[in-house]
Amino acid sequence: MRRDWPLYLLILALAGALIAWNAVPLRDHSLHIRTSDLSFVPDPVLARMLNLGQNGAASKLQWIDSFSYFELQLDKRDDTLRGSGQSGFERLYTQLTAEDPYYGPFYEHASFNIGALTGRHDISLGFLLRGLSYMPHATQLWRQAAAELYASYDFDKRHPDEMNAFLDAWAENELDYVQRRQVWDWKNAMARRHDMGLGQLTYWQEQMHLYPPDSPGGRYIDNAMREEVAHYGVRELEALLYAYREHYIMAPLQLSEVLAPQLVRERFPMGLNVYLPYTIADHQLVLRDDPYGYPFLLIDGQVVSPGLQQRVFGPRPGKLLQNIGEYLAKHPQVPFPQDLETVRALGIEVPALAPQAHYLFTPAAHSITVSWDPPPGRPWPLTQQAGHLQH
Amino acid sequence: MIWVIASATMRESIRSKAFLGLLALYLVAVLLSRIAGWISGTDGDVVTTSIVFSLQSIFGVLVAVATGTALVQTEIQQKTLYTILSRPVKRWHFVLGKFLGLSGSLIAGQVIMVLIGLVYLRATGAQVTGWALLAGLLTMLEVLVMASVSLCWTALTTPLVAVALCLATYALGHAVGELPNLLYHLHGVKLLLCSALAALVPDLSRFVYRDLALHQIPITAADLAGRVVYGLLWISLFVTITTVVFRRKQL
Numbered sequence: 001m002r003r004d005w006p007l008y009l010l011i012l013a014l015a016g017a018l019i020a021w022n023a024v025p026l027r028d029h030s031l032h033i034r035t036s037d038l039s040f041v042p043d044p045v046l047a048r049m050l051n052l053g054q055n056g057a058a059s060k061l062q063w064i065d066s067f068s069y070f071e072l073q074l075d076k077r078d079d080t081l082r083g084s085g086q087s088g089f090e091r092l093y094t095q096l097t098a099e100d101p102y103y104g105p106f107y108e109h110a111s112f113n114i115g116a117l118t119g120r121h122d123i124s125l126g127f128l129l130r131g132l133s134y135m136p137h138a139t140q141l142w143r144q145a146a147a148e149l150y151a152s153y154d155f156d157k158r159h160p161d162e163m164n165a166f167l168d169a170w171a172e173n174e175l176d177y178v179q180r181r182q183v184w185d186w187k188n189a190m191a192r193r194h195d196m197g198l199g200q201l202t203y204w205q206e207q208m209h210l211y212p213p214d215s216p217g218g219r220y221i222d223n224a225m226r227e228e229v230a231h232y233g234v235r236e237l238e239a240l241l242y243a244y245r246e247h248y249i250m251a252p253l254q255l256s257e258v259l260a261p262q263l264v265r266e267r268f269p270m271g272l273n274v275y276l277p278y279t280i281a282d283h284q285l286v287l288r289d290d291p292y293g294y295p296f297l298l299i300d301g302q303v304v305s306p307g308l309q310q311r312v313f314g315p316r317p318g319k320l321l322q323n324i325g326e327y328l329a330k331h332p333q334v335p336f337p338q339d340l341e342t343v344r345a346l347g348i349e350v351p352a353l354a355p356q357a358h359y360l361f362t363p364a365a366h367s368i369t370v371s372w373d374p375p376p377g378r379p380w381p382l383t384q385q386a387g388h389l390q391h
Numbered sequence: 392m393i394w395v396i397a398s399a400t401m402r403e404s405i406r407s408k409a410f411l412g413l414l415a416l417y418l419v420a421v422l423l424s425r426i427a428g429w430i431s432g433t434d435g436d437v438v439t440t441s442i443v444f445s446l447q448s449i450f451g452v453l454v455a456v457a458t459g460t461a462l463v464q465t466e467i468q469q470k471t472l473y474t475i476l477s478r479p480v481k482r483w484h485f486v487l488g489k490f491l492g493l494s495g496s497l498i499a500g501q502v503i504m505v506l507i508g509l510v511y512l513r514a515t516g517a518q519v520t521g522w523a524l525l526a527g528l529l530t531m532l533e534v535l536v537m538a539s540v541s542l543c544w545t546a547l548t549t550p551l552v553a554v555a556l557c558l559a560t561y562a563l564g565h566a567v568g569e570l571p572n573l574l575y576h577l578h579g580v581k582l583l584l585c586s587a588l589a590a591l592v593p594d595l596s597r598f599v600y601r602d603l604a605l606h607q608i609p610i611t612a613a614d615l616a617g618r619v620v621y622g623l624l625w626i627s628l629f630v631t632i633t634t635v636v637f638r639r640k641q642l
Contacts, residue, residue, distance in 0.1 A: 048568075053595055054448065064427060
């Protein structure tokens with residue numbers, strides 16, 4: 001024991017020196033941007049060979065290690081590799097997804113890094129779709145792919161049918177009911193964006209199933225839907241009216257003249273929806289009645305939905321009573337008019353009514369009401385409207 | 392007599408420092424695996440599970456190689472082999488007994504590893520499914536194939552060289568599974584030669600179900616049975632080769 005003391009001393013000295021040496025780098029606590037060289041990212045097949053059967057674990061560890069690469073590239077917004085000039089992220093994630101094709105975060109991060117950072121949305125979308133081919137029920141991948149199509153490709157405006165088909169595929173593969181509802185909401189929102197002015201319709205359609213048609217709730221919903229579709233019809237016909245004036249430099253004599261195929265095609269290049277106030281019959285564009293069964297009218301250069309007027313104003317004569325009141329205030333000696341002819345004879349302006357509406361005078365009560373004939377056509381069966389019409 | 396040798400070998404293997412040391416190291420590695428999950432930027436469960444599955448394979452193979460290559464050599468060094476062979480024990484009895492004993496200890500080690508791994512994963516909140524047990528079973532088969540390989544290389548060479556050859560076999564065994572994806576580069580004689588050489592190596596990738604079990608991708612019973620039969624055939628081959636070599640050996 002005594003003879004060995006120099007050796008013990010040597011062991012202690014060596015151990016002390018080595019521990020101190022190891023501790024030196026640990027004294028630096030400051031934050032450094034770490035960089036990692038991804039110039040050598042092997043081909044996916046080679047990478048799998050080198051992993052010695054531990055593809056899952058190796059891919060995760062390499063992914064974690066590559067975070068140091070991200071830190072620099074996120075600052076530079078450039079992931080070009082020296083030499084080959086390839087995208088570092090693309091090569092890295094091609095390898096990682098080949099090593100573990102069932103790990104969703106690889107595809108999500110690949111999409112984010114390649115799409116958002118380098119602007120290569122085509123590659124980004126490619127990763128997401130590759131992920132979906134392995135995991136068709138992965139909600140996050142569907143959502144990210146749909147967002148990519150919407151935000152980067154404006155798909156819902158440029159290719160609404162394809163976007164619709166994509167969302168249908170998502171809904172079909174979605175296992176979670178709540179998520180599936182969100183896909184439907186997305187589709188509804190898309191329809192709202194596509195057909196401005198029908199925003200509440202899908203809501204009412206959903207609510208309609210909760211109330212019997214003849215119940216107060218059912219009638220309220222039916223009225224709300226008819227009003228919305230009637231307003232939409234008026235707006236669409238006015239849009240065509242303005243387009244007609246711009247194109248032909250003259251106003252149409254009849255409302256049906258605005259249904260010029262060229263103008264309609266410009267407005268709805270993808271086809272007509274079922275809520276439009278016109279449709280195709282015998283290969284011709286024809287006007288429909290408004291949702292209440294009255295024909296749309298062109299009165300004083302403005303499109304009018306008689307049914308909507310009846311709904312909004314009911315029996316109230318509106319401006320006529322106001323005009324008569326103003327006249328009688330100026331001429332107190334004149335009695336309240338007995339009929340419409342007297343009003344016209346006095347030079348009072350008579351607002352135009354739809355042909356199905358008539359002024360009813362009650363002079364004793366100084367009252368005028370409007371009565372309406374029944375609609376000549378059938379009110380729209382709104383509960384059965386669905387889908388799109390063809391060109 | 393085979394069972395006597397097998398039980399003695401199993402006891403000896405389980406008590407060996409290599410076995411216990413590697414098991415302890417496995418435990419430490421499993422405990423540390425959660426760190427990778429923490430820094431992964433995700434919930435970390437999949438990352439941790441993936442690493443735990445891989446650790447079972449890596450440490451299992453290390454145990455198989457370390458104990459397998461030392462078995463016969465220890466018998467020769469301690470001269471206990473001569474005592475055994477002086478009795479009416481056939482050499483194939485000895486080899487088979489040794490392999491069965493080694494297999495028993497490795498299975499025990501694998502069961503412990505699977506239990507440690509699954510309990511740890513469960514305790515740290517990761518999802519543990521029945522597929523993980525199947526993955527553990529196939530990894531166990533991979534370890535047994537490597538045990539038979541180590542026994543074979545030990546019979547053919549020295550223990551040190553056998554360790555190196557075992558590790559090389561392990562690497563090649565996993566590489567050949569990917570070889571079909573590269574063969575399109577070759578044509579004619581090169582293609583035939585490469586295919587023939589690759590066919591000589593046990594395809595260990597057939598026992599890698601862990602990456603799919605991680606994501607709960609099911610495996611069919613027929614597929615599982617095929618993999619098990621494949622493993623048993625390779626084990627039979629290596630044990631038979633070891634027996635032949637051992638019978639011809641001048642001791």
